[in-house]
Amino acid sequence: MENLINVFEEPKKKTFTWDCLGNVKLGRGALGEEMPVLVYRLMQFTLLETASNELGITKTNELFRKAGHLAGLEFAKNVLKLDLDFDGFISHLQETLKEMKVGILRMESFQPETGEIILTVAEDLDCSGLPITNETICVYDEGLISGILDAYTGKQYSVQEVDCWATGSRICRFKGILRN
Amino acid sequence: MSNTPEMLFAFLRDFFYFKPNANLDVEKLEPDYVLFGKALVYFAHCLSQYNVFAKALANGDLSHEPPPSANEIAAPLKSLHANLKHLTWQSKQVAKGDYKQRVDFMGEFSEAFNTMVKQLAERQQKLEDEVKGSQRHSSALEQINLLLSSLTDYIPQQIFVISSDNNRILLINNMAKEEIKKDPDYLKKLLELLPKHQHSHANHFDVQFNQDGTERYLAVNSYYIEWHEKNATAFVISDNSIEKKQIKQLEDYAYYDSMTRVYNRFYGMLTLNEWLDNKNEFALIFVDMDRLKYVNDKFGHGDGDLYIINVVKHLCTFSENAIVCRIGGDEFMLLIPNINEEAAHNRMKEIQFAIQNDEDLKNKNYTYSISYGVIIVEENNELSSSNILSIADERMYENKRAKKKKRMVKT
Numbered sequence: 001m002e003n004l005i006n007v008f009e010e011p012k013k014k015t016f017t018w019d020c021l022g023n024v025k026l027g028r029g030a031l032g033e034e035m036p037v038l039v040y041r042l043m044q045f046t047l048l049e050t051a052s053n054e055l056g057i058t059k060t061n062e063l064f065r066k067a068g069h070l071a072g073l074e075f076a077k078n079v080l081k082l083d084l085d086f087d088g089f090i091s092h093l094q095e096t097l098k099e100m101k102v103g104i105l106r107m108e109s110f111q112p113e114t115g116e117i118i119l120t121v122a123e124d125l126d127c128s129g130l131p132i133t134n135e136t137i138c139v140y141d142e143g144l145i146s147g148i149l150d151a152y153t154g155k156q157y158s159v160q161e162v163d164c165w166a167t168g169s170r171i172c173r174f175k176g177i178l179r180n
Numbered sequence: 181m182s183n184t185p186e187m188l189f190a191f192l193r194d195f196f197y198f199k200p201n202a203n204l205d206v207e208k209l210e211p212d213y214v215l216f217g218k219a220l221v222y223f224a225h226c227l228s229q230y231n232v233f234a235k236a237l238a239n240g241d242l243s244h245e246p247p248p249s250a251n252e253i254a255a256p257l258k259s260l261h262a263n264l265k266h267l268t269w270q271s272k273q274v275a276k277g278d279y280k281q282r283v284d285f286m287g288e289f290s291e292a293f294n295t296m297v298k299q300l301a302e303r304q305q306k307l308e309d310e311v312k313g314s315q316r317h318s319s320a321l322e323q324i325n326l327l328l329s330s331l332t333d334y335i336p337q338q339i340f341v342i343s344s345d346n347n348r349i350l351l352i353n354n355m356a357k358e359e360i361k362k363d364p365d366y367l368k369k370l371l372e373l374l375p376k377h378q379h380s381h382a383n384h385f386d387v388q389f390n391q392d393g394t395e396r397y398l399a400v401n402s403y404y405i406e407w408h409e410k411n412a413t414a415f416v417i418s419d420n421s422i423e424k425k426q427i428k429q430l431e432d433y434a435y436y437d438s439m440t441r442v443y444n445r446f447y448g449m450l451t452l453n454e455w456l457d458n459k460n461e462f463a464l465i466f467v468d469m470d471r472l473k474y475v476n477d478k479f480g481h482g483d484g485d486l487y488i489i490n491v492v493k494h495l496c497t498f499s500e501n502a503i504v505c506r507i508g509g510d511e512f513m514l515l516i517p518n519i520n521e522e523a524a525h526n527r528m529k530e531i532q533f534a535i536q537n538d539e540d541l542k543n544k545n546y547t548y549s550i551s552y553g554v555i556i557v558e559e560n561n562e563l564s565s566s567n568i569l570s571i572a573d574e575r576m577y578e579n580k581r582a583k584k585k586k587r588m589v590k591t
Contacts, residue, residue: 087273091280104285106266120262122285136249163249163258170259 016070018078034101037125044126044140065143072147082152086110089152101125108173115155115178119145120163120171127165127172136164138172145174155179184210188220195224199231223253230254237261242268267293279304337416340367344404344411347371351407356417363391370417374400397424437506439485440492448505448513452565455515459559462517463524466553466572467495468580469510475546487541487548494535498527513569524554551580 024033052060076082081092094105103121110117122128126138142159149157156179163173187209194202202224206217229247234257236244242265247254263285270281279301283290332339332353341351349367352360359366373387385400399418406412435447443451455462469491476484488510495504495512503515516524535541536549553575555568563571 087276087278091273091278106262107269108262108265109269118265120266132252163246163255163262170255171262173258173262 016074018074037101040125061139064140068140068143068145069147069150070143071140072144072149073151074147075144076148076151080148080152086112093148097121103128103172106171115153115157115176117149117157117176118173119176120173122171124165124172130166133166135166136161136172137166138164138174141172142174145176149176184213188213188217191220191224195227199228226251226253230257233257233261237264274300277304337418340415340417341405341407341412342367342415343407344413350410350412351414370398370400370415374402394421396421440489440506442492442496442512443503443505445505445507448503448507448515449565451503451505451515452513452568455517456557456561456565456568459561460517460557461559462515462557463519463521464555464557464568464572465514465516465524465528466555466569466576467491467512467514467528468551468576469512470549470551470580470583471546472510475548479544479546483544483546490538490540491535491548491550494531494538497534498531513572519556521554521556524556528552528554549583551576551583553577553579 048060048064051063055063080096081089084092090107090110094107097103097105103124106120106122108118108120121138121141124138124141126141130137138161142161146157146159149155149159157176158179159174159176161172162175163171165172187204191202191204204217204221206214206221209217226247229251230253233244233247233254237257237260242261246258246261267283267286270283273281274297279297281297283293286293329351332351335353336355337353338356338359339351339353340349340356342349347367363369369389370387373389374385381404383402385402387398387400389396389398397420399420401416403414403416404411405414407414435443437444452464469487472484472487475487492504492506492512495514496502498504498514499516499519501517505513505515507513532550532552536547538548541548553572555572555575557563557568561568
């Protein structure tokens with residue numbers, strides 16, 4: 001029998017909020033809040049595959065970067081302490097990313113005059129251990145890092161992955177610059 | 181085209197030994213080797229990038245641009261470069277005081293670095309604790325100082341704290357303020373009476389000075405102190421003027437005869453015993469007024485008192501160092517240091533004469549004179565004070581009897 005309610009209602013536009021993630025602790029009382037990286041990657045790469053088949057790789061990368069940016073913004077607003085000074089914030093970010101097993105963040109340099117920042121992520125959740133494909137593939141991470149930096153600085157950052165595990169490096173190196 | 185192996189060998193040789201000049205024209209290779217030649221050139225290019233980058237790292241130049249991501253050969257070196265850059269960042273953070281930095285990717289170095297940072301953190305904590313302790317201590321001291329400053333207003337002594345370099349008043353309590361109100365130059369006058377250089381950290385001075393005709397007696401305690409990081413002197417001053425006056429009055433009652441203002445029997449005996457104890461050489465003269473009872477009975481005590489006062493007036497002229505004491509109603513004792521018997525007799529005869537010819541008693545209807553007895557006490561004296569007085573008393577009677585006899589012979 002047809003669902004009459006759905007017949008009369010237009011599909012609503014989804015708006016992401018932190019609450020959308022639900023109460024994982026409550027919902028997974030027995031299994032807990034963690035799961036294998038494998039499962040995360042299974043979802044990410046199948047989604048990538050499906051989207052790139054439908055939309056092409058450029059469009060898909062753009063969507064993944066945007067999604068990462070939104071995640072970064074929300075993650076920063078809901079998890080990170082944004083009132084720390086820069087050095088304190090970086091230390092806090094390092095600790096949090098390590099604690100949440102996203103990766104090991106290491107700062108290389110920061111130019112206060114230009115805002116240019118170079119950082120690396122070792123044991124990255126998205127790419128560490130992948131076969132070498134000569135492509136930088138952490139577009140989601142690019143968006144995630146720019147979202148976090150935007151939330152902290154109040155400015156708009158453009159982040160690019162300059163080295164990736166998938167290009168043969170043992171780490172992923174990201175360079176962030178301020179957008180005009 | 182037959183020289184392909186030579187070309188490849190020459191390229192490899194040049195690359196190893198003359199790298200900047202190494203060149204391989206892949207178009208001149210045999211067709212089957214063109215792709216291989218291109219790969220070889222690319223490999224050499226990657227290796228060259230690796231080499232330049234490694235040299236930069238070996239020289240400590242971490243700012244050198246790493247080879248591009250396409251250069252997979254350089255990947256481990258880039259990873260090392262990233263770690264060194266991060267280590268630099270961490271060291272800078274440690275220098276700024278972030279002791280939470282830890283290294284976990286450099287093997288044995290990580291352990292040394294982490295131990296060093298941990299020790300730095302412990303030392304920093306220790307220093308901070310010491311500073312905090314010091315600040316607490318300092319704050320407590322400041323509170324105590326404040327309390328003490330307030331309490332000084334409630335104590336009866338005058339308190340001045342003045343700077344050592346220019347005598348500026350740093351603290352003054354209410355009692356001291358009262359003094360300054362009465363006399364603005366009070367402190368200046370007081371400081372002039374104190375020694376300029378006081379060698380001890382705590383000193384005591386008894387100061388006497390005349391203020392508007394009144395004698396003041398002050399007990400001054402001074403202390404060298406540090407006051408708000410400056411050298412200063414704290415004066416605690418007790419005004420003993422009233423006590424001194426009372427003591428003087430008591431001494432008057434104890435030591436002086438109230439009518440004649442010469443010393444009394446108590447003071448005379450005290451001095452006599454002291455001189456005997458000290459083995460002093462001196463003369464003791466026992467003096468008795470002739471016929472005082474007769475004057476009192478016949479002419480009244482007013483005349484008797486006048487008689488006594490005039491006798492004392494003359495006895496006090498004996499010498500500057502003579503101690504004159506009234507030891508009874510009409511008896512006196514004179515103690516004169518370092519005088520021989522003849523000189524004592526001569527002086528007493530002069531006094532006897534002066535009394536008999538006193539202008540103030542000239543027109544009275546009675547005669548007035550004194551009798552006396554002299555005893556010289558020497559260093560080896562073994563007589564007691566009462567024995568000495570008895571001998572002098574006896575000699576006085578001898579003198580009195582002799583005078584009577586002389587009068588009787590004359591009549």
